Structures are given as structure tokens and as C-alpha cells.
Amino acid sequence: MKNENSTTHRQVAVVGAGITGPLLSLCLVKLGFEVDLYEAYTRRAQDVGSFLNLAPNGRAVLENLGLADRILGQGTAADSISFANHKGRELAQNPERTTNIMRGELSGALREAATGMGVRLHTAKRLAALEMTGGSRWRIGFEDGTQAEAGIVLGCDGVHSATRGLLFPDAPRASYTGVVGSGGRSEIDALELPVDGRFHMTFGLRGFFGYQVISPGVVWWFENHQETHERSFAELAQIDDAEWVALLADRHRPDPAVIRRILSASTGPVGRWPVYEVPPLETWHREGAAVLGDAAHAVAPHLGAGAALGMEDAYELALALHEHPTAPQAFTVFEQSRRDRVAAMAKQARQTGAMMTPDRWITRVIRDLMLPMAMKQGVRKGAEAYSYRPSPWPVQIS
Ligand SMILES: Cc1cc2nc3c(=O)[nH]c(=O)nc-3n(C[C@H](O)[C@H](O)[C@H](O)COP(=O)(O)OP(=O)(O)OC[C@H]3O[C@@H](n4cnc5c(N)ncnc54)[C@H](O)[C@@H]3O)c2cc1C
Structure with a gap:
């Protein structure tokens, strides 16, 4: 069903212009929403951070939007990933093609694509307060004392998310x-x-x-x-x-x-x-607001999966908001469809992490004995993780 929301509910504030935020904003604008994207920092996205490895499931999202070559052209393809032990002996090879790209370049390219489609990007806007007004709209307060309003608020503000803290004050903090x-x-x-x-x-x-x-x-x-x-x-x-x-x-x-x-x-x-x-949250949404990407479920980085998971979230949530008549309905459907996948990835990331960085000699010895078999299993599970295919896009991509 097509979204029957009032004009108010098609006005969306997205908080955080890392990776999930710009992609979500772009998807929403393509689907006819009006989007303001608020980012805490003024520095160019390109100047931030190290590189990350984008898995095929992240590429699949960009391909569905017709953006893969433009965005990932900034990075370098890896035809395979090889795993060796401390003696240099190869244990396994993952034949999947992935992309290594500077996190900032990825974020910058996504921001550029989003603003090119009509997203309004506001920098130096650090979210500090969030409250419902009488007309079930959100009033958003920023650290610089300014305010904005929106019908829907979507927090993509990363692992230490202020949106998460404001919506769910009792939720566990990032650990x-x-x-x-x-x-x-x-x-x-x-x-x-x-x-x-x-x-x-x-x-x-x-x-x-x-x-x-x-x-x-x-x-x-x-x-x-x-x-x-x-x-x-x-x-x-x-x-x-x-x-x-x-x-x-x-x-x-x-x-x-x-x-x-x-x-x-x-x-x-x-x-x-x-x-x-981020420890598992009871819920990712409250009324007309939700968190996604790292803000909802930052997983340990050992799988190299976080950015691609955030992209999947952005794409699927935009489609859910398009399909369902109210934001809470869309959030419920989105959460149901995403929870198991995110939990499986978090578990796999923790298991991989325990193998990568054992803290005691005995764990190390066991790890080295188990590693060849565990790696083969890991590569198989990795293939499962990569196998996500985005839902079909409902409208002609311009
Ligand atoms: C060491 C390490 C290695 C990693 N390697 C990989 C990898 O190889 N592959 C991979 O896929 N993933 C990797 N990840 C994970 C990946 O970086 C994250 O999953 C991804 O960046 C999440 O994107 P996001 O947009 O949800 O959050 P972020 O990228 O964290 O973006 C959040 C944005 O919100 C802004 N913000 C924060 N607070 C506020 C506020 N109050 N108001 C407004 N804006 C705010 C921030 O400035 C930022 O721009 C790694 C992570 C780490 C820590």
C-alpha cells in the first residue's frame, strides 16, 4: 500500500550524516519525502576516519539505487580476502569481491548524492533535545540553541547516538x-x-x-x-x-x-x-521516531559488516515508510524484518572477535588449533551474511 500520511508525516528529520543517514535521506527523497539531514560536525566528511571494507550486501543496495559505480568508484576492489595465522600459513580464502574505501570518501559521496537529489544538509547541528509537540510533531533542539520541527525523526547518529539516549533514556549505553x-x-x-x-x-x-x-x-x-x-x-x-x-x-x-x-x-x-x-535494545522506535544503523545495533567491527548493515537498514526503512500508512506501522514491520539478521551478525562478529584478539595464552592455543576449521565455517557464514538481496525498488529510478 502506498503511504497515505499527511504532509506533516512526510517531513522527515534525519540525524547524523555518516553512512546510514545520507543513504536513508537519499532513498526517502527519491520516494517523495521531504528530508532535512542534521550533522553535528562541520568538517568535510572526506576528512574523517580510516578505511572500511564494504561487503557485497552494501554494494547490492547501491546497485538497486543505480549508484554503485559512482559511489564505490572512490574505493578499490578486493577480489578476495585471505586469512593467515601468525606463522603466515594461509587458513582460508573468501572469494567474495568487496570494496576497500575511506570511510570519509564513502560518507562524502553519499552526502553529495543525497544533496544532489534535494536533501537539505545542515552541518554544525548537534542534536541535544527531542520532544513531541501538541500536533504529534517532533521539536528538535540543537546544541547551538536553534530548533527545528519534523513529523518523523530518524536517528542515524552512530554508536553513541544522542537520539537513542533521548528516545530511550533507560536503554543500555554503548559498551x-x-x-x-x-x-x-x-x-x-x-x-x-x-x-x-x-x-x-x-x-x-x-x-x-x-x-x-x-x-x-x-x-x-x-x-x-x-x-x-x-x-x-x-x-x-x-x-x-x-x-x-x-x-x-x-x-x-x-x-x-x-x-x-x-x-x-x-x-x-x-x-x-x-x-x-550497542547491546540489544528492546525496541528501535517510539511513536514517530526510530534509530537505525550503528545507533540501533552497532556490532563489533570484526566482520566488517556495520556499514553494509546500516545501508540495508536505510534502504529497507525508506521502503517501509513508503509502503505503510503510518510511521509506527512502518517501524514495526521494519524491526520485525531486521532483528534476526542483525542479531545473527552481532553473534558472528563476537565469535570472530574472540578468535582475532584472544587475551590469554590458553585461548590463543585453542584458537590456533581451531582456526582452520573455524575459518572455513566463518567463510561459509560470511557468504550467508553477504547473501542479503534488497527488496525491489518500487518506482522508476531517475
Ligand atoms: C575499528 C572499526 C572498523 C570498522 N570496519 C568496518 C568495515 O571494514 N566494514 C564495515 O562495513 N563497517 C566497519 N565498521 C563499522 C562502520 O564504521 C559503522 O557500522 C558505520 O560507520 C555505521 O554508519 P552509521 O551512519 O550508522 O554511523 P556513523 O558512521 O558513526 O555516523 C554517525 C554520524 O552521526 C553524527 N552524529 C553523532 N552524534 C550526533 C548528534 N548528536 N547530532 C547530529 N549528528 C551526530 C556523526 O558525526 C556521524 O557523522 C568499523 C567500525 C570500527 C569502529
């Missing part, structure tokens, strides 16, 4: 996963480390390391390791880049030498961050 991640870029002679189209992953003894030679002489890499004591983003940022890279090189001393070679050739800033996840 630290015990993992610190970092990522950077290195320059190494192309003869020494040639472009091979592969995303290489190593289960090191004391941390997990991944890299791809993106173009001749340029390597993108990331590292995850266990740190029981939680350090804030600000604390980690205080450490000098060279010191951080030296610490990582030391941590990976027992692992294949290529890891230390890549770290020693690191150029430019090295991003680093404590990793959080």
Missing part, C-alpha cells in the same frame, strides 16, 4: 568491546609489495592485522588488539603517531615480517579508537 583499532597508510616500493587485488588478514599472536596494496606503492592497513583497560578516544589520540606505530610493530614481532615492514613505512596520520558495540 566497550575490549578492543582498540587503528588504521593508516604506508608507502612501499611496488616491487617489494606488488598490487595483488587481495585483502590480506593475519591472526597474529597478540593482535589482528589486515592490509591491501591499493595501488603501486600504496598500502592501506588496519590493526585490532585487546586492551582490557578502556582508554578514551582522546587518551589514544595523545600518543604520537610514530610511537603508536612502534608499539604496534613491537606487538606484531612474533608475526610475519611483512606486518612490521608495512608499519615501518607508515606515512600520514594513524587513526586509533576504542571499539564499542
Whole structure:
């Protein structure tokens, strides 16, 4: 059924212009909604963060919208993902084609596509308050003291979502996963480390390391390791880049030498961050407002699935709002259709994480014994995770 909402209910405020927010805004505008997209920061999206690996299910969403080549052209394809243990022995290969792309480039390209379709993007608008007005509209308050109104509010404001906190004050907060991640870029002679189209992953003894030679002489890499004591983003940022890279090189001393070679050739800033996840929420919506993407269900990053899951959410929620006469009905249907998938991915991410960054020697020994079989199973499960196919788009894509 086509949406019969009043004009008021076709006015949507989307909070957060990371990945889920711009894509959701774009889908909604294509379906005839009027969308304001509010983002806390003023900096260019392109200037933010490290790279991420976008799985085929994320690409499938963009393909359905006719945007895959335009958006993912900013990244580099990985023809396969290979997994090795700390001795460099290959354990498994995932033959799926994925895309490595700077998170900021992805976000920036999505923002550009959204504003090109008519989405109104407002930067330096950090959500601080949310209340219902008499006419069942939302009044949205920002940190700078300004206000806006909308019929529907959709929180895509990430793992520490203010929307989630305001809608569900009793909901659990994001919790630290015990993992610190970092990522950077290195320059190494192309003869020494040639472009091979592969995303290489190593289960090191004391941390997990991944890299791809993106173009001749340029390597993108990331590292995850266990740190029981939680350090804030600000604390980690205080450490000098060279010191951080030296610490990582030391941590990976027992692992294949290529890891230390890549770290020693690191150029430019090295991003680093404590990793959080959102414990399962009782519900993702309240009246005419909902949370999605990381704001609703940030999963540990070990599967490289969060961005693609947020894209699936954005696409399916836009369709549900188009199909159902009221926002709460659409939210209910959306949640029912998404919960099992998200829970399965969260479980798989936790299991993979336990293998990647074991904190005790005994866990490490068991992991190394189990790894070959677990990896084969993991690749099979990965294929299941990638197998999501977006619902058909109901209108002609312009
Ligand atoms: C270490 C690490 C590695 C990862 N690797 C991968 C990977 O390889 N592949 C993958 O698919 N995923 C990966 N992820 C997960 C992925 O980054 C997230 O799932 C994805 O970014 C979620 O998108 P989002 O738009 O929901 O949230 P975000 O990308 O976090 O965007 C939220 C946006 O909201 C804005 N915002 C926040 N608060 C407010 C507010 N109060 N008011 C207004 N705006 C606000 C923020 O500035 C931001 O722009 C990784 C995550 C981590 C931590």
C-alpha cells in the first residue's frame, strides 16, 4: 500500500550524516519525502576516519539505487580476502569481491548524492533535545540553541547516538568491546609489495592485522588488539603517531615480517579508537521516531559488516515508510524484518572477535588449533551474511 500520511508525516528529520543517514535521506527523497539531514560536525566528511571494507550486501543496495559505480568508484576492489595465522600459513580464502574505501570518501559521496537529489544538509547541528509537540510533531533542539520541527525523526547518529539516549533514556549505553583499532597508510616500493587485488588478514599472536596494496606503492592497513583497560578516544589520540606505530610493530614481532615492514613505512596520520558495540535494545522506535544503523545495533567491527548493515537498514526503512500508512506501522514491520539478521551478525562478529584478539595464552592455543576449521565455517557464514538481496525498488529510478 502506498503511504497515505499527511504532509506533516512526510517531513522527515534525519540525524547524523555518516553512512546510514545520507543513504536513508537519499532513498526517502527519491520516494517523495521531504528530508532535512542534521550533522553535528562541520568538517568535510572526506576528512574523517580510516578505511572500511564494504561487503557485497552494501554494494547490492547501491546497485538497486543505480549508484554503485559512482559511489564505490572512490574505493578499490578486493577480489578476495585471505586469512593467515601468525606463522603466515594461509587458513582460508573468501572469494567474495568487496570494496576497500575511506570511510570519509564513502560518507562524502553519499552526502553529495543525497544533496544532489534535494536533501537539505545542515552541518554544525548537534542534536541535544527531542520532544513531541501538541500536533504529534517532533521539536528538535540543537546544541547551538536553534530548533527545528519534523513529523518523523530518524536517528542515524552512530554508536553513541544522542537520539537513542533521548528516545530511550533507560536503554543500555554503548559498551566497550575490549578492543582498540587503528588504521593508516604506508608507502612501499611496488616491487617489494606488488598490487595483488587481495585483502590480506593475519591472526597474529597478540593482535589482528589486515592490509591491501591499493595501488603501486600504496598500502592501506588496519590493526585490532585487546586492551582490557578502556582508554578514551582522546587518551589514544595523545600518543604520537610514530610511537603508536612502534608499539604496534613491537606487538606484531612474533608475526610475519611483512606486518612490521608495512608499519615501518607508515606515512600520514594513524587513526586509533576504542571499539564499542550497542547491546540489544528492546525496541528501535517510539511513536514517530526510530534509530537505525550503528545507533540501533552497532556490532563489533570484526566482520566488517556495520556499514553494509546500516545501508540495508536505510534502504529497507525508506521502503517501509513508503509502503505503510503510518510511521509506527512502518517501524514495526521494519524491526520485525531486521532483528534476526542483525542479531545473527552481532553473534558472528563476537565469535570472530574472540578468535582475532584472544587475551590469554590458553585461548590463543585453542584458537590456533581451531582456526582452520573455524575459518572455513566463518567463510561459509560470511557468504550467508553477504547473501542479503534488497527488496525491489518500487518506482522508476531517475
Ligand atoms: C575499528 C572499526 C572498523 C570498522 N570496519 C568496518 C568495515 O571494514 N566494514 C564495515 O562495513 N563497517 C566497519 N565498521 C563499522 C562502520 O564504521 C559503522 O557500522 C558505520 O560507520 C555505521 O554508519 P552509521 O551512519 O550508522 O554511523 P556513523 O558512521 O558513526 O555516523 C554517525 C554520524 O552521526 C553524527 N552524529 C553523532 N552524534 C550526533 C548528534 N548528536 N547530532 C547530529 N549528528 C551526530 C556523526 O558525526 C556521524 O557523522 C568499523 C567500525 C570500527 C569502529
